[in-house]
Amino acid sequence: MEIPADFWLGAATAAYQIEGGAKEGGRGTSIWDVFSHQPGTTDRGDTGDVACDHYHRYESDIALMKDLGLDAYRFSISWPRLFPNGSGRINTDGVDFYRRILEGLQEASIRPVVTLYHWDLPQKLQDNGGWMNRDTAFRFAEYADAVFHRLGESVQLFITLNEPWCSSVLGHVTGEHAPGVQDYSSALAASHHLLLAHGTAVQAFRESGLDNAKIGLTNVLTQVRPASQTADDTSAAVKADVLLNRWFLNPVLRGNYPDLLHQLGIHQVTRQGDTDIISLPIDFLGVNYYHSVFVRNDPDNPLTGFAMFESGDERTDMGWGVDAKGLYEVITRVAADYGPLPIYITENGAAFEDHLNAGVIDDPKRIAYIRSHLAEVLHARADGVDVRGYFVWSLMDNFEWAKGYSKRFGLYYVDYETQERFPKASANWYRDVITTRHLK
């Protein structure tokens, strides 16, 4: 299968997952610093204090990207590295750090794709309610504006938020992620304020006059299928689709919340004019895709009324079912329901157990996963979906949130004792795909 010359092949990371240097260069504390240091929140008590030490090793990491031949690299900026207190005084050391990364990428001819918020909210803002507080949206717009003005010149794509679904649901309903809140009405408030933050940042971007870059939002999308064709299961699947996908698609791309969100009480936090801001036109949609689910009606579930099961026979190390077709379906459906609009697959990849044997890591399952998913993306493109790029999650093994360092997603294996990086077989395979622009 040929890969069109203008289709970007990239890899992705996020600040808290790779940088470390948690107390260096004037960086403030984020909610993930606080959360991961609380006992029982992450596997083996892992934290991002050191992570992959990318803060000190960014130059050699860019050399790895160059060696792979990446067309583009997606990374995130740590808000507390720029604004240690969340707002107010800007930390110029932080700005300089990202400027050096951008310069390094430019020298390596790799297009920078910058996520403004990949979950590391400054703790100072959390102390005032974090995303549950409407004010945070406006602090985000100030931070975004500073990034546009100080670092925007060479950036190709800006992503306002990474997966606001996760920030809302994992951060405020299940409490598996920072800030560890377990309260469903707080999650509704957080979700709305996150979307408002997105919209106000888009507004700031348009006013910044940056014309080299484009701006969008990244949602995690999960393909939903009813477990059976009974009316109960099909309507449960429709509901699950709203709660997993449309909650964060409709307000941005249609200017309104799905009815179910009104029934759940979203109007308690919305104000007149908010949806006009949230639905300001974006240039592209980022899609993160990992798996799909089957949904069965389940009256015993008091919160949602349904139960979800992984689909596919094979499972990754995260316990997620492997379903490449689901990626084709999800982007085809988004294009049909919300398009036309350019799409980038901003994350896709898999954790599998890796073993380092004399410097060699054989990871055929990861290769098979990436190959099958990338093939479906190219199919969708051939069938008319305007999908413009694909980013492997992740460039290297890193801090997988509540799972700590136990789950490895990287193309590069990281030996956390020595911080040495080793290309897995998947890295060599991906390099070959990028060089030949051919998917075998």
Ligand code: FCB
């Ligand atoms: C996504 C996150 C990313 C990574 C992958 C496995 O939800 O955006 O940071 O943890 O999952």
